[in-house]
Amino acid sequence: DVKVTQSSRYLVKRTGEKVFLECVQDMDHENMFWYRQDPGLGLRLIYFSYDVKMKEKGDIPEGYSVSREKKERFSLILESASTNQTSMYLCASSLESYYNSPLHFGNGTRLTVT
Amino acid sequence: QKEVEQNSGPLSVPEGAIASLNCTYSDRGSQSFFWYRQYSGKSPELIMSIYSNGDKEDGRFTAQLNKASQYVSLLIRDSQPSDSATYLCAVNMNTGFQKLVFGTGTRLLVSP
Numbered sequence: 536d537v538k539v540t541q542s543s544r545y546l547v548k549r550t551g552e553k554v555f556l557e558c559v560q561d562m563d564h565e566n567m568f569w570y571r572q573d574p575g576l577g578l579r580l581i582y583f584s585y586d587v588k589m590k591e592k593g594d595i596p597e598g599y600s601v602s603r604e605k606k607e608r609f610s611l612i613l614e615s616a617s618t619n620q621t622s623m624y625l626c627a628s629s630l631e632s633y634y635n636s637p638l639h640f641g642n643g644t645r646l647t648v649t
Numbered sequence: 650q651k652e653v654e655q656n657s658g659p660l661s662v663p664e665g666a667i668a669s670l671n672c673t674y675s676d677r678g679s680q681s682f683f684w685y686r687q688y689s690g691k692s693p694e695l696i697m698s699i700y701s702n703g704d705k706e707d708g709r710f711t712a713q714l715n716k717a718s719q720y721v722s723l724l725i726r727d728s729q730p731s732d733s734a735t736y737l738c739a740v741n742m743n744t745g746f747q748k749l750v751f752g753t754g755t756r757l758l759v760s761p
Contacts, residue, residue, distance in 0.1 A: 577753035635681045640692040
């Protein structure tokens with residue numbers, strides 16, 4: 536079974552802090568994704584990566600950056616956390632770039648910014 | 650128009666009934682379609698994928714796809730209380746690379 540592990544289940548940070556969310560997958564997947572999920576808005580894509588050191592903006596990249604130094608690890612960075620970034624953050628991975636490759640999600644990180 | 654639309658529900662069905670969940674999408678060139686189940690406080694888990702018109706069955710689950718009508722559905726036969734969850738429809742838009750767009754989900758409640 537694919538395992539996608541997010542380093543923290545719950546996180547509380549203060550406004551202005553730099554926040555790192557870590558994600559590791561153990562199945563040698565090419566693609567990794569960061570989504571956030573908010574009530575009524577569903578899952579929205581923040582950033583994704585198809586290869587090491589490669590990144591692409593999703594639909595809502597503002598206020599975020601990412602890092603993929605190794606194939607198995609994809610980090611989401613909140614440069615200066617704000618209260619509107621309070622959300623559930625979900626990391627996902629998939630095997631190939633082809634359209635029929637499903638996403639496998641981690642357990643999520645619930646981030647609260649106060 | 651939203652790219653992927655689902656009725657938010659809740660859809661309430663009695664135990665043993667058939668639950669029918671629906672999803673429409675805007676991009677006529679979309680190639681692949683997925684249904685995810687998400688329990689409260691948990692992450693989405695893949696239930697079904699479907700790529701061609703028609704029905705695809707897996708146990709109590711049947712996915713139906715009609716590309717001409719831009720419509721995909723999920724039927725759950727013999728619904729159980731443990732099926733109570735939010736069901737997310739996800740569509741891979743025709744962008745040349747993998748980009749899944751999710752609906753906001755339909756909440757299903759199965760009463761004993």
